[in-house]
Amino acid sequence: MKDQRKRYAAGYALEFALFCIISLLISLILIIPSLNFELPLPTDTDMGKVTIVIDAGHGGEDGGCEGNGLVEKNLNLDISMRLASLLREAGVNVVMTRETDILLYDKNSDYEGKKKVQDVRRRLEIATEQENAVLVSIHMNYFAETKYSGLQVWYSKNDSKSRILANLIQTEVKTTLQPNNKRSIKEATSGIFLLNNATFPAVLVECGFLSNTDEARALGDAEYRQALAKSIFEAIMKYISQNNT
Ligand SMILES: [Zn+2]
Secondary structure, rough: OOHHHEEEEEEHHHHHHHHHHHHHHHHHHHHHHHHOOOOOOOOOOHHHOOOOEEEEOEEEOOOOOOEEOEEEEHHHHHHHHHHHHHHHHOOEEEEEEEOOOOOOOOOOOOOOOOOOHHHHHHHHHHHHOOEEEEEEEEOOOOOOOOOOOOOEEEEEEOOOOHEEEEEEEEHHHHOOOOOOOOOOEOOOOOOOOOHHHHHOEEEEEEEEEEOHHHHHHHHOOHHHHHHHHHHHHEEEEEEEHOOOO
């Protein structure tokens, strides 16, 4: 009798062990497919998500400021084109408000006295038409007192990311090109139409003072303009990688 009971007990134990093993196997079969062992796949690249709208300030009949033999509109376009090339080479979507020496008013309209108003509205429209636009407007500065110099970035208050981008550009230029630049970024007033009306991240870069002899000399040099474009480019790339929403 004792032996028989032992055999029964052993049988139950074996059955229970088998039950446990089978249950475990079933659980694993059910659970494994729901576990994601794969590395996260690169979906859209960060670069594909935003469109950098580069706005070369002024153009055509509107030269912008002038100083030390330089006309703002030409420098704006040159730096904008260099920046666009760097971004495109890195795979970033770029749209430019102008690529030639023109003012963007409607030639078929009654534009007399309205050229500049039509121009800024068209620039805003171009940026607004883009999906996930980030506007970078390129300008030069001028002041009656010639001692002032240094790049300064203005940002739109309408999107908090504008301030982040402005800071990145200001810091990058200080670090790489202008160690003595003490300027800080500034929130745009209603006087800057583009930044005041942008509903997306938007900054305006005053690249330097044409009224300052040393800075104008630097801005007149293609190598310096390339270095400036490179710094702004690096800052934008940092912005894209940090704000890939
Ligand atoms: Zn300007």
